Amino acid sequence: MPAPTLPIENPATSVVRPSDCAIEFENVSIAFDEKVVLNGISFRLEHGETKAVFGVAGSGKSTMLKLAIGLLRPDSGRIFVLGEEVTRMSEQELFQLRRRVGMVFQESALFDSLKVYENVAFRLMEEKIPAEEIEQRVREVLRFVELERTYDMFPSELSGGMRRRVAIARAIITQPEVLLYDSPTGGLDPVTSNTIVELIMKQRDVYKTSALLVTHRLQDAFTMATYQFDKATNQMVALPKGQYCEVAMSFLILRDGKVIFDGDAHQLATSRDEYIREYIS
Amino acid sequence: MALEFELISPIEVAKDFALAVQNYTVLSAQSVANFFRRPLYMADMVQQADLIGVGSLPIVVLTGLSVGALLALNSASTLQRFGGVSLIGQLVSLGMVTELGPLITGLMVAGRNASGMASELGSMIVTEQIDAMRALGTDPTKKLVTPRVGATAFMLFFLTIIADLLGLIGGYGVAHLIFGVDTQQYWTSVWQILVFRDVFTGLIKPVLFGFIISTVGCYYGMSTRGGTQGVGRSTTQAVVASSVLILVVDFFVTKLIFAFFGYR
DSSP states (O other): OOOOOOOOOOOSOOOBOOOOSSEEEEEEEEEETTEEEEEEEEEEEOTTOEEEEEOOTTSSHHHHHHHHTTSSOOSEEEEEETTEEGGGOOHHHHHHHHTTEEEEBTTBOOOTTSOHHHHHTHHHHHTTOOHHHHHHHHHHHHHHTTOGGGTTOOGGGSOHHHHHHHHHHHHHTTOOSEEEEESTTTTOOHHHHHHHHHHHHHHHHHHOOEEEEEOSOHHHHHHHHHEEEETTTTEEEEOOTTOOOSSOEEEEEEETTEEEEEEEHHHHHTOOOHHHHHHHO | OOOOOOOOOHHHHHHHHHHHHHHHHHHHHHHHHGGGSSOOOHHHHHHHHIIIIIHHHHHHHHHHHHHHHHHHHHHHHHHHHTTOGGGHHHHHHHIIIIIIHHHHHHHHHIIIIIHHHHHHHHHHHHTTHHHHHHHTTOOHIIIIIHHHHHHHHHHHHHHHHHHHHHHHHHHHHHHHHTTOOOHHHHHHHHHHHOOHHHHHHHHHHHHHHHHHHHHHHHHHHHTOOSHHHHHHHHHHHHHHHHHHHHHHHHHHHHHHHHHHHOOO
16 A cells, blocks of 8 residues: 555644745755755744745756645755745644745646636635636736636646646736745746747736746746836837846756855855856856 | 575564554544534535435445345255244344344445455556645545445445345345245244344444445555556555454444343
């Protein structure tokens, strides 16, 4: 019989600290069987900041996002999200907190037996919001991701890029305070990837939502740092050379379960660490 | 190329088994506790009742008729030797209502629905849909497990009644058409042999079997690991485990009822 990992109730009362940052990891470690994936990592994501997370495959980037939203529990360390200590919350308490956080999964994770509008409206339906309001908000958010025509379609009828955009729509429909993107451009062609990056940028610059962006594509993060979304023209525009976007944009690099870099674009570009220089070259 | 065999420690196997039993118990307890916690997903429960109940009706009708007819056919050949063919109705009635009706219906529904639940939830696990549901602030045991448990226990109760009735009709067909038993004699003996204890036994079992089918199906689905191959494995294990568990529980429930009410 396989060993299942059903949600474990933790009766300990959660600790609330003033919400001075969106997410904070304090010496967080996690191992699967004998393999240590994250080994005492610490970092902060400020309100309104977007942090791009890099690392080779298997370096624990996705695990980090799942820890942040409480889908996994660390072996040691503490995690705070919007001032609440996720690591001490019970599964029932976490359901409340997760309503303030949006997550876009690596493979979209859309409910394949539900239509696009049901997927996007899932959270609103759970909150028993009137049907007319749900329809209006679903259409609005699908317009935001430029997929209003897919309203009545099933996820299986959509392309990979369209599914990612629907997943983004589902994550942002309640305007969460924090967004977690797990490789939103992974496996997509460059044109579709750009569309997704533009959407993430639009969410960042229009709604100023804090975000952790896990990605393999360095160019996506640099585009995020050197472009800004222009509401007037409804597209992203390049910033003058040497100037970075108004919204705080930072980078975090993981290696062998540790954070080896946490800083802004300028610090990254001028880093003397050989591994980092090789990574960004 | 040398083949390598990994020896598994019996302690590890015992630990895994104990963990599986613990997780199954937790999931089962949660699925029941959720009936008393809001929100209660009534629409999902009705949908599951339709899928499980109405969907299983054709196989229950066919197996009920066949088992009743077979029971009459086999018992009649023995009874004929002692000139007791008129007792067919009693044998079919007791056999169907107390034992074969609930058991056959339970096994049929286990084959059809425990596998369905395990594969559906297993696919949702491997495609991260369950994680997505948790990330959206919805408890998967409330939304997915509890409606299945409620719907299966509720519908199996009625499916068993239908199977019992059709078994009696099948038995009547054989008794009347092949062995020439009088219609009134058959149905009178069917009715007269049954006492409260028999009906109680026959109706408590499907509720327990429904609970076993749904919790085992959901448990294997929710604990699926290893992609599509894992889904296949979970599906098979769900059918095997629920069928074996039904047979074991059937024995103990029957024994318990005998101990409580006394033997006939």
